[in-house]
Amino acid sequence: MSRGEEEEIDDPFINFIDYAISILSPISMSIDNEVEEEDVTDEQDSNRPAWSWVAGRVIKTCKAYSSGVTPAILLSELSQAWAENQRGGYSKKKRPECIDQMIKKHKRGKLSNTITIDSIYEKNFLSLTSVLEVVVVDAFLLPGTNFYMLTLGDFWSSNTIDLYLHRRFYDLADKKNGILRKGRQIFLTGCYLRTTSRGSGHLRLLPTEYLLIILDEDEDDDAMLLGAQFCSDTLCSVSADAVNQGVSYSLYARIESIGPLEVQGKFGSLQRKQISLVDNDNFRVKFLLWGDQVVLANLFSVGSWLALDRPYVSSCIDSNLDSSHEICLEYGTVTQLYLVPFIRHEEQVSLASTQNHYQGSKLLTAVDPSQGPKVSQVTLPCDSRGAIDFGNYPFRLFVSDLRDKMTSVSIYGVVTDIKRFNNQESTFLLRVEDATGGIWARLHFVKSWSLGKIGIGHTVYISGLTCSITKNKSIEVSWHENEGVCIFVNLSCLPALLNSACLHKSSIILDLSENSSRTHVCQIRLDQIEYCHVNLRYLHASCGHNVTKTIGFECKFCGCRCDDDVVRSFHLKVTIADNSGKVLAWCTGHTAIELLQISPDEYCNLPEDEQIMYPSSLEDERFIVALVNSKREGFGSSDRLMLNYDDDEAIWEITQALKAD
Secondary structure, three states: OOHHHHHHHOOHHHHHHHHHHHHHOHHHHOOOOOOOOOOOOHHHHHOOOOHHHHHHHHHHHHHHOOOOOOHHHHHHHHHHHHHHHHOOOOOOOOOOHHHHHHHHHOOOOOOOOEOOHHHHHHHOOOOOOOEEEEEEEEEEEOOOOOOEEEEEEOOOOOOOEEEEOOHHHHHHHOOOOOOOOOOOEEEEOOOOEEEOOOOOOOEEEOOOOOEEEEOOOOOHHHHHHHHHHHOOOOHHHOOHHHHHOOOOOEEEEEEEEEOOOEEEOOOOOEEEEEEEEEOOOOOEEEEEEEHHHHHHHHHOOOOOEEEEEOOEEEEOOOOOOOOOOOEEEEOOOOOEEEEEOOOOOEEEEEOOHHHHHHHOOHHHOOOOHHHOOOOOEEEEEEOOOOOEEOOOOOOOOOHHHOOOOEEOEEEEEEEEEEEEOOOOOOEEEEEEEEOOEEEEEEEEOOOOOOOOOOOOOOEEEEEEEEEEEOOOOOEEEEEEOOOOOOEEEEHHHOHHHHHOOOOOOEEOHHHOOOOOOOOEEEEEEEOOOOOEEEEEEEEEOOOOEEEEEOOOEEEOOOOOEOOOOEEEEEEEEEEEEEOOEEEEEEEEHHHHHHHHOOOHHHHHOOOHHHHHHHHHHHOOOEEEEEEEEOOOOOOOOOOHHHHOOOOOOOOEEEEEEEEOO
């Protein structure tokens, strides 16, 4: 077994996640030799939380408790979150009958911001960006008024809630010809919540313009509506001149992509989202959402078909849109939207061989060794392009498991190289390695690097990755800063790590090896007599790397001008020691400030002779530190100069430090 494999198996962070999963899913994990030999079933896997879900919750809790966590804190947070997650299934309480009849046909997945009606009652709160996927239980006029009300239920709740219908939808609620009637599914967002004036606690939703009517092509009435109203006009037939003459359009197109949130206007006060639509003639057009309308994008999903009745037609030039087409569409004051949601197909995925080799779960091994390993299959959803979503994959994915067309992938490993992609300021390549191999991750930023200092030897966790094949026929993963599902965490710099005994294994200086790749946590003292060198530099605050000053400041790492994002910082080389030995280490930024116990500005204000003598005053001060090997052989071979490693004799970087009591 290689040292890398030994470190993987002995990693306390990984071991705690596996332990937490066994606590959260005791039934599926408690298979022993007395149980009949059989494969792991999909039902058992569905009761087991995804490895990436547990890892993400552990990291989230560590951020909330920066002073450190205990197993009790982590398990309490995980148990509560998992219980809430499990309640997302169908409610066992009494639901309206019309919803019960529809449940068997309900096969699409939830939208990312979806909340349940029961949760609104539990929290007495509703965010404007929350999504309600609901069914009309009743539609009626308030007695003595002309106000339409809809009583709404959903597939996961026993409660119902009333909605004051916005007047732009009154024609659709007409009892004779309207389609907003009992049994109709709709999506809502941008809703305000109110209670009745009598204080009875009965909640109601105030009118919202952001309502989508869900159509089902398998239903005769919906198919007739689509055929009669939306199949005569095509995207290429839309003409600005015709619109000026009073022509209106009813269009039907597939949602090809949903762009990121953009900021427009002189003072960055106007928001915009671009939705790319394509019809059956392969003609494309942009559908724009402006200002408060951007929440509508929460109701869309790539692959769904959008029916637009009377969209506002505008000029791409007037909309400041870089497009080869003359026109674009907008959500106007009379526009009505209908949606035929994309039904995600599912695919059986066999658990990779790495699950047997590295995870050692009893679930994956046959009782009779002569029969070989019993490999489970997991059912995972596919998107409209055939890519498989691994967001709920029950086990950890290793680099060797990654294949083309995998989405929502999470990887955990050590950074072995970093470089800019084609000298671009907004795209970087990060090499991440685990016990099974290494892979390049292409990181896309809105402007430039914004993740703080990440160096060679640091341990990182990245989620929300998408796998693809490069021109050289190798696997590459990509990550986008502006996508909400993407997470990037540098565990070597996570403050809670030093005080969380359940997430690290204490080391001594003697344990440090030039071939080690994991993060070591040690209790040390400063040995100033041996060696201590303090140097002042300017750093780019967003990435933690050195800057050069010519006319202004330029970051050596990002390659960008950063005049407004520069801080003065230390570059410290110091000998650290414990009873087992001593070693030379280096650090910068906040870690150096913690060790020196003085800020760079305060240090600069000291007389020169006091600056020279100052380090000696710290001799034998004790700290808990995190150490990584920043110069392991084979690491950082592509562009070491960019990372400013100018200390040939100091291979150990102190990524964080905490004064010991």
